[in-house]
Amino acid sequence: MISFENIVKWIQAFLSAHLPHIWVLAVEAVIIIIAAIALFAILGLVLVIMERRVAAFMQIRFGPNRVGPWGLLQSTADTIKLIMKESIVPDNSDKFLFNLAPFMVMIPAMLILAPINFAKHFFIWDLNIGILFVSSISSISVIGILMGGWASSNKYSLHGAMRSGAQIVSYELSGGLSILTIIVLCGSLKVSDIITAQETGWWIFRGHIPAIIAFVIYMIAVTAETNRAPFDLAEAESELTAGFHTEYSGMRFALFFLAEYINIFIVCAVGATLFFGGWMPFHIGTWHAFNHIMDFIPSSIWFFGKTFFLIFLIMWFRWTFPRLRIDQLLNLEWKYLMPISMVNLLVMTVCAIYHLHF
Amino acid sequence: MFIVEYLKEVTNAVKSLATGMKLTGYYFTHHKEIITQEYPDNRATLKMADRFKGEVVMPHDANNEHACTGCTSCELACPNGSIKVITKFDINADGKKKKAVDQHIYRLDMCTMCGLCIEACPTDAIKMANTFEHSVPDRNMLVKRLNNNGSKIREGVE
Amino acid sequence: MYHINEIVKNNTLIPSILAEADANDYIINIGPQHPATHGVLNLLITLNGETIKKVEPHLGFIHRSMEKMCESLSYRQFIYVTSRMDYLSAHINNHACALLVEKALQIEVPERAQYIRVIMDELTRIASHLLWWGAMAMDMGAFTPYFYAFRERELLTEIMEDTCGARLTMNYMVPGGVMQDPHEKFQHRVTTEFLPLLKSKLHEYEELVTDNIIFQNRVKDVGILSKEDAISYGCSGPTARASGVECDIRKLYPYDIYNKVEFNEVFETAGDSMARYLVRMKEIKESVSIIEQLIDNIPEGDFQAKTKAVLKLPKGEFYQRVETARGELGIFVVSEGGTTPYRIKFRSPGFSNLSCLDHITRGSKIGDLVASMGTLDLVIPDIDR
Structure with a gap:
């Protein structure tokens, strides 16, 4: 049977048969880099078209449906346009930081791909502190936003960047705490361990109400962390025109834009891993026949299906809700999400200690 | 109780958000509600309102005759000077001179479609057509002559 | 920097x-x-x-010197210019001009025309409030309501188009009545298509925006305008009524057949953005009830009184006010007895309503400024003519 696992094994066997060990590593690294960039490009194109279609259907219109079949090539055409556009650098800007900022947003997004299990035994680097790695690297992206906002020498940009800083730093807390509730349940930070622990059922079903609360808080927190509406204060267009990327144009803007979508994919992939068992198929207790059918669906489809469902949820939020005000945003975090997730963590710890979960 | 109130607040908030999501979710799944008209594709079936004010035209009948006497009422009624009637003197069968329209110049680029000229016309010689695709490569093409070449006034119109 | x-x-x-x-x-x-x-x-x-x-x-970015422009236009012609002032209540602006000319020349308007005018005014008010609702929600960061509002508004503009021939700047009112008889399907479309659609969708507006907790927090206690301030800044329309000021021209100085219809003047007392929002939402319902009272009872008769081809206003000063979707619109004309006004002055509601913006937003956040501006319902060509 063809699976990602077998392909990886075959490539490894092929390379080690022909090349010395150190060269095998080097070639594999190159393959991974190319694959990661390709994944980024494809994800960017797919997610943009998905967002536009979801928005359109919610707003009782068709959305892009002219370029290519069902408008699927629209985002490709847009990318070509962005590449060909002149990337204007403002006169008073700090040129070095201005040029660096988009990459400072993109590179962390790329790094986080490492521990994610895309399919059964298919990952770049399953390090033993996978989830910690994810949450620590994801906080770096705020530096890129601050950098871009500061270097633009634009008051809107600076304002947006400052808002973004306050927002991301505070929402990481409740995001991290809701991740912890699941870590408490499975007792490991390693992504593959977390997934194997959910073989008998996904944590969101087995973890009683605390797991559901943790999931809700996680979704709110990551929506805020990725600067998506209703928490898109960093780029609130009715207040700050475009926030931190006001002065960016052409491909530099596209990098910011792409990074936003990649970040959504990553946080949703982590959410799917933690709460919905990653690539683990849907199993119901002792219904062996049903479980067997579920096992036939490839693990990569399970993983991407779950991730895209969560991405859809985040898009659904965006196209329904009005935007919060900055003080309400911080109130929500510090007065509601933080206390709730702390109590929730405590309850979950008790559950885990006494093995009260299913 | 503080805790009870706090929890009530949270549940009410979540409920209000869920109703909103239910509504957008309904439209997401019910594509029949889509109201977009795909304009250039539906040209064949697209029907404009009868009275739609698209541009001023002067209807001519089969004998290439119109009803314009050249009285310049429309020119006087127009608030922004988009009509200019150039008159001439026809000599009719009896050898009398009679005022008639030579060129009825209409500037679509200046027209605001207020319809005052139609109101003012005593002989109903001009009317609003419901065409709307007016874009042209050159703005001089928006200056139109409404009376046809060689057309003349219909018998009996005074 | x-x-x-x-x-x-x-x-x-x-x-x-x-x-x-x-x-x-x-x-x-x-x-x-x-x-x-x-x-x-x-x-x-x-x-x-x-x-x-x-x-x-x-101000000054969209100044077209309308008052000066009107001085060179005849009393039939200057009406169309006012459609471009507050383009969202074009009918009502035109109505004000027509009323002024009729008052000065003592033209008796046929009752049929009065009914049609009032129905058109109220339809315009609904259209304007619908657009405001969508645009305000968009200011708040919710994009979807805009499209829902436009769905209803689209049907309304289609009905307008049937009768007036245009969708935004209709130019339907003329001194002495209306330009054309309503389309034969006008009454049918309003009663069987538009009103049921609007009524069935009003609850969606509440679900999506009014009841939404985020929206409520954004507008409650934001941009508070007290009753005294509303009067001293000269605010009018829904903005002032949200602060509890009694200022509906339709009630205070009824024109055409407004004294024959029954409707409530909508009040709120809080004076914050939420109150302004609620006043407008309730006004939609009031307008619906006015239309329902009138639409089936349009009397037979002429739609236009016989007027002279050239209108000459007698020497003197004339003032006419109407209630537009944004507040009180006053038109002041000084006539020297000629065919064109000697001087014309528009008292537009938006200008006065904008003047309180500094007062109500001081000390609040940028988000509040956007919320206050959204609920003040500013139309810039109305503020700056």
Whole structure:
């Protein structure tokens, strides 16, 4: 049977048969880099078209449906346009930081791909502190936003960047705490361990109400962390025109834009891993026949299906809700999400200690 | 109780958000509600309102005759000077001179479609057509002559 | 970044906000090209972090010297210019001009025309409030309501198009009545298509925006305008009624057949953005009830009184006010007895309503400024003619 696992094994066997060990590593690294960039490009194109279609259907219109079949090539055409556009650098800007900022947003997004299990035994680097790695690297992206906002020498940009800083730093807390509730349940930070622990059922079903609360808080927190509406204060267009990327144009803007979508994919992939068992198929207790059918669906489809469902949820939020005000945003975090997730963590710890979960 | 109130607040908030999501979710799944008209594709079936004010035209009948006497009422009624009637003197069968329209110049680029000229016309010689695709490569093409070449006034119109 | 003192030093024509600013003030231009200003309004705001210290509106970007323009147009022609003032209540502006000419010349308007005019006014009011609702929600960051509002508004503009031939600047009112008889399907379409559709969708507006917790927090206790301030700033329309000021011209100085229809003047007392929002939402319902009272009872008769071809107003001064979707619109004409006005002055509701913006947003956040501006329902060509 063809699976990602077998392909990886075959490539490894092929390379080690022909090349010395150190060269095998080097070639594999190159393959991974190319694959990661390709994944980024494809994800960017797919997610943009998905967002536009979801928005359109919610707003009782068709959305892009002219370029290519069902408008699927629209985002490709847009990318070509962005590449060909002149990337204007403002006169008073700090040129070095201005040029660096988009990459400072993109590179962390790329790094986080490492521990994610895309399919059964298919990952770049399953390090033993996978989830910690994810949450620590994801906080770096705020530096890129601050950098871009500061270097633009634009008051809107600076304002947006400052808002973004306050927002991301505070929402990481409740995001991290809701991740912890699941870590408490499975007792490991390693992504593959977390997934194997959910073989008998996904944590969101087995973890009683605390797991559901943790999931809700996680979704709110990551929506805020990725600067998506209703928490898109960093780029609130009715207040700050475009926030931190006001002065960016052409491909530099596209990098910011792409990074936003990649970040959504990553946080949703982590959410799917933690709460919905990653690539683990849907199993119901002792219904062996049903479980067997579920096992036939490839693990990569399970993983991407779950991730895209969560991405859809985040898009659904965006196209329904009005935007919060900055003080309400911080109130929500510090007065509601933080206390709730702390109590929730405590309850979950008790559950885990006494093995009260299913 | 503080805790009870706090929890009530949270549940009410979540409920209000869920109703909103239910509504957008309904439209997401019910594509029949889509109201977009795909304009250039539906040209064949697209029907404009009868009275739609698209541009001023002067209807001519089969004998290439119109009803314009050249009285310049429309020119006087127009608030922004988009009509200019150039008159001439026809000599009719009896050898009398009679005022008639030579060129009825209409500037679509200046027209605001207020319809005052139609109101003012005593002989109903001009009317609003419901065409709307007016874009042209050159703005001089928006200056139109409404009376046809060689057309003349219909018998009996005074 | 230029230092503020440098700008002040190098510029002779500086707005007063810059002249008064001290070196630590953080000044941002909102507009003239900005998504929240709905047009070309320039707001110079002084900030202290997120908090607003001062707002100074600057006008003049869309000044078309309408008053001067009207002086060279006849009394039939100047009506069409007013459609371009507050383009969202074009019918009502035209109505005001027609009423003024009729008052001056003592033209008796047929009852049928009066009914049609009032129905058209109320349809325009609904259309204007629907657009405001969508645009305000968009200011708040919710994009979807805009499209829902336009769905209902689209049907309304189609009905208008059937009768008047245009969708936005209809130019339907003429001195002495209306330009054409309503389309034969007009009554049918309003009663069987538009009103049922609007009524069935009003609950969606509540579900999506009014009841939404985020929206409520955004507008409650934001931009509070007290009753006294509303009067002293000359606010009118829903903006003033939200502060509890009794100012509906339709009730106070009824024109056409407004004294024959039964409707309530909508009040709120809080004076905040939520009150302004609720007043407008309730006004939609009131307008629906006015239309329902009139639409099936349009009397037979002429749609236009016989008037002279050339209108000459007698020497004197004439004033006419109407209630547009935004408030009180007054038209003042000085006539020398000729075919064109000697001087004309429009008292537009938006200008007065905008003037309170600085007062109600001081000390609040940038998000509150957007919320207040959204609920003030500003149409820039109305403010700056």
